[in-house]
Amino acid sequence: MTTTAPALVDFDDVLARYEPTLGLEVHVELSTATKMFCGCPTDFGAEPNTQVCPTCLGLPGSLPVVNQAAVEAAIRIGLALNCSIAPWGRFARKNYFYPDMPKNFQTSQYDEPIAVNGWMDVQLEDGEVVRVGIERAHMEEDTGKSLHVGGADGRIHGAEYSLLDYNRAGVPLIEIVTKMIPDTGARAPEVARAYVTQLRDLIKSLGVSDVRMDQGSMRCDVNLSLSPTGSGVLGTRTETKNVNSLRSVERAVRFEMQRQAGVLDGGGSIVQETRHFEEQSGSTRPGRRKETSEDYRYFPEPDLVPIAPSAEWVEELRGTLPELPWEHRKRIQEAWGLSDEELRDLVNAGALELIEATVAEGAPAGEARSWWVAYLAQQANMRGVELADLPITPAQVARVIALVAAGDLNNKLARQVVDGVLAGEGEPDEVVEKRGLKVVSDDGALIAAVDEALAAQPDVVEKIKGGKVQAAGAIVGAVMKATKGQADAKRVRELIIERCS
């Protein structure tokens, strides 16, 4: 029996009748050197099952030991989100069977999270600020990864067989849960996206995770419910998983609002369920329905002693918090004299940090900015990679800028040097050397070229001698052509005037 899903309701119509309430659960994989409860490395992309030990494989007899670096990171995240840090807390076991979970329980903080009751002010595009309450941030371990082969759309159901990779099992995770976010109306999708974006930037600034949604080191679940406008009654919520990009966060909220309104309009009721976001269609579909509601049988993890961060330590960690990314941006905006739009473009292009790093290497802000947003952005675009993933460092860009400033390179040659660096030919100076790109400023060679050009165009020489200095441009062009662009144009002009006077 198939039932046709009710049609999606037009977004504006949704808002005419319903109020959305949002909730966001974000999982962040910490970039600690080792896993949450053992000494295995956490590097992304290693050969399957090479970063495992008895503990993260859950072998009989193995025991967990808490990674202090993960606790420290969790506390710093909690503090940055204005949370209270619990002076004492235990881990719990969340019991359920799944092949990618080696112990068939997940060790997680359950009712004693390390950080509670905080907030973050989220700024929207037009400058409006929404304060998002933070319910809690807690530590837990990641599961392994399953690869289901032979079934429909990669799900375990109907798969012929599954491959398991436990490299990720036991990687430290922080789960950050918002309080319910009410009253966002039409801006719900935008608020969701802005929150996740800002959270990502915040965590990145703390240096505790690389927060790459594309690599799964940051994952987002979107909770959404609708209530009839003015009713004051909270609707039933759905939890949408597999929302793996900032854009998807926005789309998932939007889709669920339209879908739920359709169900409600048709007199149906929303089923409290887990749904999966489909990247291609931008829609959500229900997860596998369970006959019984899951009972995780939580109880305190007896293999671990409670975590009890001292007040002194918490204060010490508070002292290590960096400038908040949005405050930092404001400061940069003022220092560089950027408009809001210019700043936003830099941030969206992922260029801000790169430009800052280039400036830190001694380059003037203007040139640094111009390289990253123009030529390099174009190169990244052509290669289909993120700006930060181009094989060139801010230090190398700064060196190119310095060579131009010193007159050793002109802009055209500088671009060739950058091409060389991007092609893996080495440091800028090496590329200059190997490709022979240095500006020709040796007067001997230049004078010969200038004299040759002057001899070829006696009429122009007459004009210059007659005081029409601007006519020298034609000779400059000829010299540049003869020297394949390597001549220092300024020096060429000087020599032309000299020879004609």
Next chain:
Amino acid sequence: MSDLTRLTAAELATRIHTGDVSAVEAAQAHLDRIAEVDGEVHAFLHVGAEAALANAALVDEAIKAGTAPASPLAGVPLALKDVFTTVDMPTTCGSKMLEGWRPPYDATLTARLRAAGITIMGKTNMDEFAMGSSTEHSAYGPTRNPWDLSRIPGGSGGGSAAALAAFEAPLAIGTDTGGSIRQPAAVTGTVGVKPTYGGVSRYGLVACASSLDQGGPCARTVLDAALLHEVIAGHDPLDSTSIDAPVPAVVEAARIGAQGDLSGVRIGVVRELGGEGYQPGVRASFDAALRRLEKLGAEIVEVSCPHFEYGLAAYYLILPSEVSSNLARFDAMRYGLRVDKGASAEEVMAATREAGFGPEAKRRIILGTYALSSGYYDAYYGQAQKVRTLISRDFAAAFEQADVLVSPTAPTTAFPIGEKVDDPLAMYLNDLATIPTNLAGVAGMSVPSGLAEEDGLPVGLQVMAPALGEAVMYRVGAAFEAARDADEGGPLIARVPEVAK
């Protein structure tokens, strides 16, 4: 040479270290003894003859080279309960689930035995995953009590205790979750010690109930147990619950105790452990033990621990709860038994667990799953934890009035095989007197106190001490042992009949 098997570990060690006997001879004598009697006793699940002789040869080489022995027990044979992981021998925990499983790592305790030069003879039989009081719940058949082969050797560590009583090894290792070291010691006329929780590392001890399990020494004399205690105890960074404190000087305490003076020592008789339910011969032996302790100069005081009566009930909620979670990992996905029945991972897991676990393991998994279920947690697990706290307080109050507490170790002598195997409640009552120490994490030991008049079978005296109070416990145990042996014309174990073949 067969009399080598009759020596105490201390005596045998002296003869090996002085070059009087080689460690290889000692190992071979015990291997011969195992070959001679273990067909009847069935103490061992696996005998590692080759590795045992290789270790012994290394000890001999070191002695020949004039190197100091690795420990006071170097070269002495030992029987290891099959619940500790060993890289060179299978580790089955008495379960079909792990038949033939070769762990890729050594337990910390195993590693310490090896580092001490102790010769590990093999792995001993046990109730499946250490759940039982008779070793009848081993998937590999019961162990028989050398005092009467038709009777049980206690459990879960019946194999280790029987190996001692049958002179198959002078030393053994057990684990004690609710009495699994002490009750087998009592019914086989041997010595068994449950150290303070956290005193001996659990890393590599396949968990039954994590908050209760404790590995400990088993021997035929108190001094031997003390020597072994000092080898295996001490902080382990791989076990979060391991205590970071110096190991109590138990060898020295045992030597002092053996001098036979207990003046100034207050011994508390727990009123609640002296009531109904004891076999007359057990009762009589205990009363005689009290008189003997008084004669040694100890002051006997009566103490009350009013919450002990709830101990058994609390234990049978906490233990199965932890078991249900600890045993979840046996799911056929990574190691151990796999029953490929059904099309999905879930079906394979279910079929494997159905086939792999015995009835007692299943019973406790079901009990624990129920006790942790939502809606029942507070009434069962939560209440049980409160009882646990109350029992700890009872102990604290009692230890204000007495240095050690005493009781009979078990309510009866060894019962016939088959008598209680189908009556779980009767079986559980065996641990009535031993369970409170596990719930409170304090130390306990069983020393032979005599033979019951009505059946001529061994009875044990339980001595309990505060956390890390093992020194006074060993002192009392050794003093009692020396006095009993002097009065009775030799050690009790000398009266064990020769195993009938």
